[in-house]
Amino acid sequence: MFAQLTDFLPTRIFDRIVEKHKGNKHVRTFSCWNQMLCMVFEQLTSRDSMRDLLLSLEAHKSKYYHLGFGSTVSRRNFGNANEKRSYKIFEEFAYVLIEEARKSCYRSDFEINVEGNVYAFDSSTIDLCLSVFWWAEFRKTKGGIKLHTLYDVKTSIPTFLYISNAKMHDVNALDLISYEPGSFYLIDKAYIDFGRLYNLHKQ
Template sequence: MNKDKYVFSQLVTFLDEFKFLRIVKKYEGNKYIKSYTCWNQLLTMMFGQLSNRESLRDLIVSLEAHTGKLYHLGIGKSVTRSNLSKANEQRDYRIFQEYATFMIAEARKRRIERIFELDGHVYAFDSTTIDLCLSVFEWAKFRKHKGGIKMHTLYDVEAEVPAFVHITPANIHDTKAMSVIPYERGAHYIFDRGYNDFGNLYTIDRIGAFFVVRAKTNVRIKPKTWKRRLPEGVISDVIGCFTVYKSSKDYPDELRKLIVEDPESGTRYIFLTNNLDASAELISRLYRNRWSVELFFKWIKQHLKIKRFWGTSENAVRIQIYCAIITYCLVAIVQHDMKLERSIYETLQILGISLTDKTHLRDLFDKSNFKNIKELNDSSESNLFNF
């Protein structure tokens, strides 16, 4: 990379522009566009995410302060508040959705590690609700006086990046999103109590994948076989079938019910799984790692812009969320490819205040004076992104 390039321009080289342009052509995103293209729009949105801009006005003011640099940053000279606002309102959000899917695949391909030494991937699935003001976002009605949308995320626990993102209105129940998950044979899927949909869980079993779900306390299993010599902390470990008619109809095969007690708090956890051979310790460990998707939600809400939006239409909100995912994956790729001994959070912080510097990326991180930047306020979260 040329040492005279701006830091943001060097980051752009990690993006596959030709892939993005093919997607734009597919959806005719640049049709009748003379100057402010979809590529310029993407880079503008990513600049706002990386520099932590609070609003559309804040983003435009910061860009106007660097007017002479915009062309070399790749953003283009014709970026104005009206241009960006119009682009977010009118251009097909599927362009950014599809490119986010591509960036997710690229990040996962680079960062995959076999932490659990299983044949397939390990995924945690959950959703987070993004609150919206109903008087401004009228299309996002959730309750009588509340608006919002849900971001359903399939999180790759070993690669520590999202594998699949699905956005729905906030009033859609979590289990409704289980049917759109791209299931893989041999993979393990971890769910919390809100996903006790035995029909969808049986779908996972039929394709040859595995699930671990925290069961509700009223679940009833008729034991057929059970283990008598149990490791410490395991209260019960049985294999059987559902006794309730509807449950047995949705899931007619055998499954495993595991009751484990937390030695510190004394809380008992009831797990259901179709992995009949794995050790109780492995099942418990898999479920403990479900918390990584919760940390991802907290991290991305704190450090990228998906709580305050730069447009009010559904299209604009979706574009901003997908641009946040693209930005997250870009930072993860940069951290991995450059073999940086810094967390993703530290990488994002250093990049965010250096976007318009003319410093080689390697020099930027080697000579940086940012020492001991904490991952997040909660010390437990540092384990998620601190490689």
Template structure:
């Protein structure tokens, strides 16, 4: 029988506490705090994410019902709705944003050897945004439309391991293309985007790094063909062209040549036209790169279904950003745990198991894989023979 740590504690052991304390110290998160520290706040909010708690009252009731186990979970302060609400309201959300970024760096290092496309050794990112609708009367700072509020999660996803490397939380009014101004482009990397990011002045900055982009062309784009490359039409390709932009503003903003690839999806019959500044990859690989952009859509769908980011525990901007960044931290912690323990199960399976086992005392590896762990001491020389 395993008589060690609680499952929740075993998961939180993957949290690098020295890094967390540095983030807290940098923003003075525990300044004049006596009983409920930033670590207590993080653990309570992480518990809420893992066990799918609906409200602060829900968190308080669940944790107080297991009051004798809180110390073993790492929670030292008294858990109450008002204390947790005040912590979410006042403690700087940048503590958890910076801590999440450190976890992301660790996860990317663990997943860097994973294969994505055989012909690509460079990093491939997918850039997109998702909108979370809110009530305007409760979230007046997140004005989206006249009678509607919303926040946007602008996310850059590393497709090796589906790890979010950049997240920017804004109100609903910020246009997707403005996110390109916030990115720190990585030399040699590929950035896959939809037509919402088609701004030739901003895309021209990729050539200066240099980095590569793959996006879709708009139907009214004016261009002139310079050269046509041969393609195998049995693969779905229709053309592979080198072009220059001839529009007054587009030609001025992007004076270099572009590559235009037309592809017919064999499943749907839809014609897709891609633009890229990479002239060396096969045309079919360009189409496959854009198809991989769907991973970021699946990531948004996954976190909305399995993490608490559609319903918020507080209404202030600080509380919303705190909850989102802690949710991202939990996602990355589970991804790190999955890699370090060599779990073959999906993140969905692992989180579902953890959600109903947080207070159990069983070995984490045994719980997830349903395998019996061998005892540490296998010496049976002193055991009596019963049969």
């Protein structure tokens, strides 16, 4: 079933992105594709950590090749891949998949009759343990990151995601969005900045 699901992924586009970022340079066994499929498996099976993922994969060791994980998956090669490879490979591919999902999930039965797209923009603060995630300092005794999300209300699919330090003010995230003429953007009071809103108006 897992192999059937991953057959829908556009491998040629992924290969072009990997080539662009030289993700498979000096790689012998555990390619970017193998790494990505392991992360997909991790999400679909709700694994909580790399140790949890590897224990789960161990049960399918005889099927590694057919599942697309490569000849072997170890904590060492998976950890090295996560540490050394550019996150931009997976970020770019995620936006390709989001665009494909938006095309296939477009709904014409939206309650309000508007021609443009309708987006909601907000952020969520994710608390982290400061002793483990020391780089995510938020307050003296608290760690965290902030997930900024632009959500397509018509299709119920996020179209833009950005992870920042939790100290970043929400309004600064407005500078990261590419605005579509004729679309509607829903924001709350945390995003009121007249200079930025004027910039949005000009676009």
